[in-house]
Amino acid sequence: MSSSQQPNLRLERFKAVAGNQNSILLSVLIALAIIFTLAEPLFFSVATAGNILTDWGSIVLLAAGQTLVIISGGIDLSVGGTLAISGVTSAWMMSVVLGFDTTTSGSDAHPPLMIGAVTAVITGILVGLVNGFLITKLRIVPFVATLSTMGATLGFAIIISNGMPIGGPNDFSIISPINRDWMPLSWAVIGVIVIVTIVGLFLHKSRFGLHTYAIGSNPFAARAAGINVERHLTKIYALAGGLAGLAGFYVYLRLGAGSPSSGTMRELDAIAAVVIGGAALMGGVGRMLGTVIGALILFTVQSGLIMAGVAPDWKKVVVAVLIAAAVAAQTLKRENRQR
Amino acid sequence: MQMGEVIYEVKGVSKRYGSVVALEGANLKVHAGEVVGLVGDNGAGKSTLVKVLSGAHMPDEGEIFLDGQKVSWANPRQALESGIETLYQDSGLAPHLTVSKNVFLGREITKPGILGKLGFLDSKAMEEKAHADLERVGIAVPASNRPVNQLSGGQKQAVAIGRAVAWARKVIILDEPTNHLGARQAGEVLQVIKEAKRKGLGVIFISHTLPHVLEVTDRIVVLRLGRVVRDAPTSQFTGDTLVGTITGTIQAIPEDEV
Amino acid sequence: MKLNYFKKAVALAGVAALALTVSGCAAAEETTAPNATEPTAVVEELTIAFVMGAESDPFFRAMKLGAEEEAAALGVNLIWQGDPANYSPETQIPIVDAVLAQQPDGLVLIPTDPTALQASVAKAVAAGIPVANVDTRVGDLSDVLIFITGDNEDGGAKAAAAIANAINYTAGESYQVVIGLTSATATTNVARKEGFEKTMAADYPGIEIVDVAYSEANPERAASNVNNWLTKYPDLDGIFAIDGTNASGAAAALEAKGLVGKIALVGYDAYPDNVAKIKSGVFTALIAQDPAAEARLALQTLVAFLRDGTLPTSSEVVIPNVTLDANTSDADLVRYTYVAN
Numbered sequence: 001m002s003s004s005q006q007p008n009l010r011l012e013r014f015k016a017v018a019g020n021q022n023s024i025l026l027s028v029l030i031a032l033a034i035i036f037t038l039a040e041p042l043f044f045s046v047a048t049a050g051n052i053l054t055d056w057g058s059i060v061l062l063a064a065g066q067t068l069v070i071i072s073g074g075i076d077l078s079v080g081g082t083l084a085i086s087g088v089t090s091a092w093m094m095s096v097v098l099g100f101d102t103t104t105s106g107s108d109a110h111p112p113l114m115i116g117a118v119t120a121v122i123t124g125i126l127v128g129l130v131n132g133f134l135i136t137k138l139r140i141v142p143f144v145a146t147l148s149t150m151g152a153t154l155g156f157a158i159i160i161s162n163g164m165p166i167g168g169p170n171d172f173s174i175i176s177p178i179n180r181d182w183m184p185l186s187w188a189v190i191g192v193i194v195i196v197t198i199v200g201l202f203l204h205k206s207r208f209g210l211h212t213y214a215i216g217s218n219p220f221a222a223r224a225a226g227i228n229v230e231r232h233l234t235k236i237y238a239l240a241g242g243l244a245g246l247a248g249f250y251v252y253l254r255l256g257a258g259s260p261s262s263g264t265m266r267e268l269d270a271i272a273a274v275v276i277g278g279a280a281l282m283g284g285v286g287r288m289l290g291t292v293i294g295a296l297i298l299f300t301v302q303s304g305l306i307m308a309g310v311a312p313d314w315k316k317v318v319v320a321v322l323i324a325a326a327v328a329a330q331t332l333k334r335e336n337r338q339r
Numbered sequence: 340m341q342m343g344e345v346i347y348e349v350k351g352v353s354k355r356y357g358s359v360v361a362l363e364g365a366n367l368k369v370h371a372g373e374v375v376g377l378v379g380d381n382g383a384g385k386s387t388l389v390k391v392l393s394g395a396h397m398p399d400e401g402e403i404f405l406d407g408q409k410v411s412w413a414n415p416r417q418a419l420e421s422g423i424e425t426l427y428q429d430s431g432l433a434p435h436l437t438v439s440k441n442v443f444l445g446r447e448i449t450k451p452g453i454l455g456k457l458g459f460l461d462s463k464a465m466e467e468k469a470h471a472d473l474e475r476v477g478i479a480v481p482a483s484n485r486p487v488n489q490l491s492g493g494q495k496q497a498v499a500i501g502r503a504v505a506w507a508r509k510v511i512i513l514d515e516p517t518n519h520l521g522a523r524q525a526g527e528v529l530q531v532i533k534e535a536k537r538k539g540l541g542v543i544f545i546s547h548t549l550p551h552v553l554e555v556t557d558r559i560v561v562l563r564l565g566r567v568v569r570d571a572p573t574s575q576f577t578g579d580t581l582v583g584t585i586t587g588t589i590q591a592i593p594e595d596e597v
Numbered sequence: 598m599k600l601n602y603f604k605k606a607v608a609l610a611g612v613a614a615l616a617l618t619v620s621g622c623a624a625a626e627e628t629t630a631p632n633a634t635e636p637t638a639v640v641e642e643l644t645i646a647f648v649m650g651a652e653s654d655p656f657f658r659a660m661k662l663g664a665e666e667e668a669a670a671l672g673v674n675l676i677w678q679g680d681p682a683n684y685s686p687e688t689q690i691p692i693v694d695a696v697l698a699q700q701p702d703g704l705v706l707i708p709t710d711p712t713a714l715q716a717s718v719a720k721a722v723a724a725g726i727p728v729a730n731v732d733t734r735v736g737d738l739s740d741v742l743i744f745i746t747g748d749n750e751d752g753g754a755k756a757a758a759a760i761a762n763a764i765n766y767t768a769g770e771s772y773q774v775v776i777g778l779t780s781a782t783a784t785t786n787v788a789r790k791e792g793f794e795k796t797m798a799a800d801y802p803g804i805e806i807v808d809v810a811y812s813e814a815n816p817e818r819a820a821s822n823v824n825n826w827l828t829k830y831p832d833l834d835g836i837f838a839i840d841g842t843n844a845s846g847a848a849a850a851l852e853a854k855g856l857v858g859k860i861a862l863v864g865y866d867a868y869p870d871n872v873a874k875i876k877s878g879v880f881t882a883l884i885a886q887d888p889a890a891e892a893r894l895a896l897q898t899l900v901a902f903l904r905d906g907t908l909p910t911s912s913e914v915v916i917p918n919v920t921l922d923a924n925t926s927d928a929d930l931v932r933y934t935y936v937a938n
Binding site: 040042045047048050051054055058102151154155158162163164165166167172175176251254255256257259260261262264265266302303306307309312313 | 652653654655657658681682781808810811813814815816817820821822824825826827828829841842845846849850852853854855868869870873935
């Protein structure tokens with residue numbers, strides 16, 4: 001039954017090009033939820049919603065930063081590596097430097113956790129600043145620059161941690177749904193929603209966001225209008241890095257440890273979410289809500305396939321189809337306008 | 340027509356790119372309320388001079404004076420803030436942004452209070468003011484929330500010129516503004532130039548459409564191979580002599596005083 | 598203007614050098630043996646190259662420690678190489694090529710894929726370099742001097758027994774378990790899964806393996822998989838986490854849901870963090886390999902062959918696993934924990 005529904009979805013996407021991008025995404029999300037519930041009734045539950053949102057939390061932080069980067073006409077491949085190294089430095093700070101270990105739990109863990117969070121964000125911002133420097137001062141294209149920081153951050157994460165997770169203090173209740181019966185959000189996810197909303201507001205309503213769109217749309221025009229393009233881009237990459245650092249701390253909360261392999265491939269998930277959400281890789285186009293829904297779609301698919309008992313390899317196929325459909329819809333929209 | 344004082348002047352400007360001499364000892368001045376045409380063949384140095392005038396490039400040699408005061412532009416922002424607007428050849432619009440966002444790019448109106456300090460925009464105010472400003476200089480653009488790349492080429496150019504005229508306080512530099520425009524739209528552009536002149540702005544008009552230059556300018560500066568070869572009132576040129584000066588078949592004569 | 602270009606070039610070169618150094622440090626290390634224990638009748642120092650799977654895996658880091666100790670004891674040079682993070686033949690094959698170009702005397706190879714690395718083994722042997730396989734193997738072992746591995750099938754079997762024990766298996770009752778894997782093709786994963794399945798089918802028919810899922814070496818993915826399983830199978834009895842990263846993620850997921858002790862979790866590989874969780878009851882058991890011992894034996898065999906032409910008594914050696922659980926002595930826990938320092 002699910003296989004006959006999926007081609008129909010694609011057709012609708014192509015047809016409704018003039019429709020609102022976000023409502024298309026929402027319909028896809030709802031359609032997926034319906035399909036998976038039909039395949040496995042337990043899918044439609046607070047527990048599943050909690051699982052999906054918990055998975056969504058780290059990637060949507062990465063994707064939020066990536067949205068700004070892509071709108072500005074760049075790309076940041078280093079966010080997965082930044083996630084990993086931030087989790088590791090955070091764990092190292094809390095357990096090795098400050099001396100708290102895994103025996104510190106519950107609310108006792110809150111003070112060191114706060115320090116850990118700050119450490120993670122600072123680590124991320126530093127990586128972002130390095131990206132900014134490589135891109136604006138040394139004029140290395142973002143793809144190449146962030147590819148090398150990706151390697152460097154993964155390498156450093158392994159060096160600092162000796163390849164093994166560094167355990168530390170934790171309060172698992174922060175990352176668990178607040179009430180198993182009716183509240184699938186955890187405090188961590190609520191925090192993520194607040195942060196992503198703030199970043200989205202800045203993107204869509206502030207001068208900072210407008211300049212980001214302008215630079216992605218026509219960097220020459222932005223410069224001619226008096227915008228300091230280099231300074232702005234550095235801020236964008238630093239922001240993306242900081243958000244990746246926060247994501248690293250979020251994953252620390254999930255694992256109770258900073259793990260150097262926690263970043264593997266995450267940048268691809270983030271970019272997939274942004275592309276499915278409707279941003280154009282060429283820059284100038286993209287919306288935060290689209291990214292948010294795009295990321296939700298990714299994890300709905302991931303959880304749904306497991307719940308439905310489908311072989312996990314199909315996840316890659318479904319995601320590939322979604323990305324292709326999103327890019328096609330973007331292209332058709334662009335062509336439609338130019339007629 | 341009454342002309343004011345010299346409002347913008349460059350003296351002895353030279354610019355080299357590697358071993359290529361783009362400009363050598365170029366002088367150019369424009370009075371308030373005067374339209375100066377800048378013409379020359381390809382490679383004559385027009386766009387280099389425009390970049391120096393607009394603050395996009397710093398000259399290797401030479402001085403810049405605004406209202407008689409010596410100035411120097413480290414970046415375009417400084418020139419903009421001093422009242423010099425430039426319309427570049429590709430119109431300098433961001434295609435994905437709306438008309439009002441383009442008009443206010445770099446000079447946005449922010450909301451009052453703390454939101455404003457954080458940089459939050461007052462889109463409604465910008466929308467209203469942008470359309471009012473454009474209308475005032477004779478440009479009617481459909482009010483829309485759609486991005487500028489949905490406008491026709493002529494409309495885009497109109498927005499770009501309107502933006503420049505609306506913001507210009509002292510000088511407006513127009514680099515090939517009538518390229519790719521039909522006759523009627525080009526005529527509208529020329530009207531805008533006359534309007535700017537009437538407002539007392541100094542206008543520098545770069546074009547290779549010589550009939551336009553002859554129609555709307557008070558004085559013409561001819562560049563050839565990086566040097567100013569003639570600087571004379573428009574009345575002293577005919578179509579043929581102008582072409583001849585540009586191509587070099589008519590010899591350079593020393594700068595004529597008005 | 599020329600100065601600008603020059604400054605940029607210098608800065609770029611500096612950054613490139615830094616980047617190369619960093620990635621180089623993470624991937625390659627060359628250790629030289631001190632001459633303290635000089636064995637008899639050695640004309641020149643032997644160089645053995647060790648190309649392993651993924652630097653970031655603690656299993657291989659523990660193996661490196663054993664290799665370095667043994668190289669020092671035997672008085673040979675050790676070249677340790679491999680991809681910093683990716684366990685994949687695409688990145689391993691060029692590394693093997695580069696290593697062979699350095700003309701080592703012997704090669705210990707941990708093939709990331711049984712077919713893809715076969716040609717590399719043939720290349721080495723054709724150049725007169727004897728090859729040993731450790732942990733994983735190439736498909737055709739006829740050119741390989743010795744293949745040393747942990748017994749993955751046995752490890753899977755031991756895991757099955759540990760789970761059955763923990764849930765107080767009673768014949769006639771039904772139980773549900775799941776397996777968290779890293780990849781569908783890694784021979785270690787496949788063998789452990791088979792051992793697990795066979796033992797369940799033969800000795801504990803009441804236990805049904807209801808699902809498997811992959812984590813691609815990312816512990817957060819492993820945690821996600823467990824979350825979904827716990828929702829789908831509210832009566833889940835046990836989880837077999839096939840390797841260290843999977844075990845870390847699975848343990849965290851159980852802790853987050855407050856299900857420690859309620860579900861039997863058996864993991865693999867003795868990461869220090871996970872070993873500590875045996876005491877706290879998160880892990881029912883950990884199946885530990887002895888990567889250091891595997892490395893030691895590989896080096897010893899190669900060196901003996903190179904120095905005296907001695908052939909190993911057996912061309913396939915299986916180093917047994919150890920089950921670490923609540924009954925294991927503290928001394929043994931320390932002994933089998935993977936250490937990388």
